[in-house]
Amino acid sequence: MNSRSPVFYSADAVRRVLNWPMVNEAVETALKAVVATPTIQDDKQQAPPYSQSHVSQPARSVTSANKEHSKMLLTMPAFVGNYRLTSNGMGDDSSAVSCSTLACKVVTSFRSNQLLQPPLPSISANILLFDPGTGELNAIMAGTDITTWRTVSASLVATKYLFFRRFGPHAERELAINVAIVGCGVQGQLHAAAMCANFKVNQLNLYNRTESKAQQLANQLEEQILKADNNCNAPNKVNIKVCSSAREAVQQVDVICVATYSKEALIQASDLRDKRSVHINAVGAGEVHFGEVAADIYEESLVYVDCMSNAEHELHGLPAPIVGELGAVIIGGSYPTEQAVTIFQSMGMASEDACVAEAVQMALASCGK
Ligand SMILES: NC(=O)C1=CN([C@@H]2O[C@H](COP(=O)(O)OP(=O)(O)OC[C@H]3O[C@@H](n4cnc5c(N)ncnc54)[C@H](O)[C@@H]3O)[C@@H](O)[C@H]2O)C=CC1
Numbered sequence: 001m002n003s004r005s006p007v008f009y010s011a012d013a014v015r016r017v018l019n020w021p022m023v024n025e026a027v028e029t030a031l032k033a034v035v036a037t038p039t040i041q042d043d044k045q046q047a048p049p050y051s052q053s054h055v056s057q058p059a060r061s062v063t064s065a066n067k068e069h070s071k072m073l074l075t076m077p078a079f080v081g082n083y084r085l086t087s088n089g090m091g092d093d094s095s096a097v098s099c100s101t102l103a104c105k106v107v108t109s110f111r112s113n114q115l116l117q118p119p120l121p122s123i124s125a126n127i128l129l130f131d132p133g134t135g136e137l138n139a140i141m142a143g144t145d146i147t148t149w150r151t152v153s154a155s156l157v158a159t160k161y162l163f164f165r166r167f168g169p170h171a172e173r174e175l176a177i178n179v180a181i182v183g184c185g186v187q188g189q190l191h192a193a194a195m196c197a198n199f200k201v202n203q204l205n206l207y208n209r210t211e212s213k214a215q216q217l218a219n220q221l222e223e224q225i226l227k228a229d230n231n232c233n234a235p236n237k238v239n240i241k242v243c244s245s246a247r248e249a250v251q252q253v254d255v256i257c258v259a260t261y262s263k264e265a266l267i268q269a270s271d272l273r274d275k276r277s278v279h280i281n282a283v284g285a286g287e288v289h290f291g292e293v294a295a296d297i298y299e300e301s302l303v304y305v306d307c308m309s310n311a312e313h314e315l316h317g318l319p320a321p322i323v324g325e326l327g328a329v330i331i332g333g334s335y336p337t338e339q340a341v342t343i344f345q346s347m348g349m350a351s352e353d354a355c356v357a358e359a360v361q362m363a364l365a366s367c368g369k
């Protein structure tokens with residue numbers, strides 16, 4: 001028996017403290033922590049600046065709740081040991097806290113929830129947080145928003161290092177980009193808002209199979225931008241366009257975010273601009289993770305993943321070799337060439353959920369909630 005009952009953190013409580021600096025720091029930390037520490041053969045050899053954290057993140061289990069595999073329950077356990085988070089997500093050493101987190105996310109993906117009246121989110125998650133010393137269950141945290149935020153954050157981090165950093169060390173603050181969002185569900189909506197909140201976006205193209213959903217998102221974003229304008233804290237003037245095809249959305253853009261349940265390819269190589277220099281965040285996961293982007297794009301792309309060992313379990317038949325892990329690019333500072341097409345094949349990692357849940361817990365504790 002537990003010595004005390006686990007705390008429950010509601011979705012409202014989690015939502016109150018989520019912010020981009022905090023989530024981006026936690027996700028970047030998780031991405032670096034999963035990069036395997038190379039074995040040092042020679043004592044005298046200088047150890048590379050790999051993360052000192054330790055991650056145990058077995059492949060997630062997938063339980064199908066119907067024959068078509070469109071209703072699934074995933075269990076995603078992770079231990080992340082000896083990592084650092086700051087209280088404000090700004091990475092300043094003075095407020096850094098050393099953490100170790102043992103967690104397990106339990107998440108369902110039921111795509112037919114969208115057809116219910118009223119619709120329910122397709123993804124629904126809770127995160128169990130254990131005492132890393134005793135193994136007791138300390139807390140249960142609503143994890144649906146964390147899943148959306150950490151997934152979007154992984155795309156932001158990928159865009160920063162795989163796209164912007166080709167052009168210089170501060171390019172993410174200096175360069176303006178054109179962005180396409182393909183799929184305007186929960187993921188697409190937050191990808192759109194987050195791209196505008198974290199980068200200078202000139203043009204934002206939105207495509208959704210049901211056009212009214214893309215139009216609704218455009219209206220919401222226009223409203224947010226107008227509000228920010230009135231408060232004199234508008235990040236940048238963004239031109240938003242609702243497109244009638246994925247091809248139209250992606251034709252002239254720098255960054256593409258694809259997040260649907262489509263089994264068929266939605267974008268082809270001939271849809272991309274001739275000069276290339278494009279980055280794609282491939283987020284969606286139908287039965288096949290990589291179905292949304294055509295094989296001919298993969299064939300000319302440099303493909304990066306969040307976690308290589310998970311990729312070995314989940315990305316069978318990927319039409320291109322995997323260049324490496326995003327965390328290794330962050331640590332090693334070796335960026336793609338300017339003209340490259342890069343794909344961040346996002347599977348989602350339990351260690352991201354663990355680190356973000358820890359940051360949320362710290363933020364809630366610091367504001368006494
Ligand atoms: N990589 C990761 O870490 C994560 C990935 N996901 C994946 O992201 C995808 C989107 O998730 P949500 O936004 O939560 O779902 P959602 O149900 O809110 O939105 C899905 C969107 O995809 C569109 N769509 C569905 N089937 C389509 C098709 N055949 N062709 C064109 N468009 C289609 C729908 O119109 C809808 O707007 C899913 O595949 C989900 O599994 C979700 C969470 C984490």
Ligand SMILES: O=C([O-])C1=[NH+]CCC1
Nearest residue numbers: 107109285347348349
């Ligand atoms: O990483 C994650 O939580 C998920 N990936 C696909 C469905 C949920």
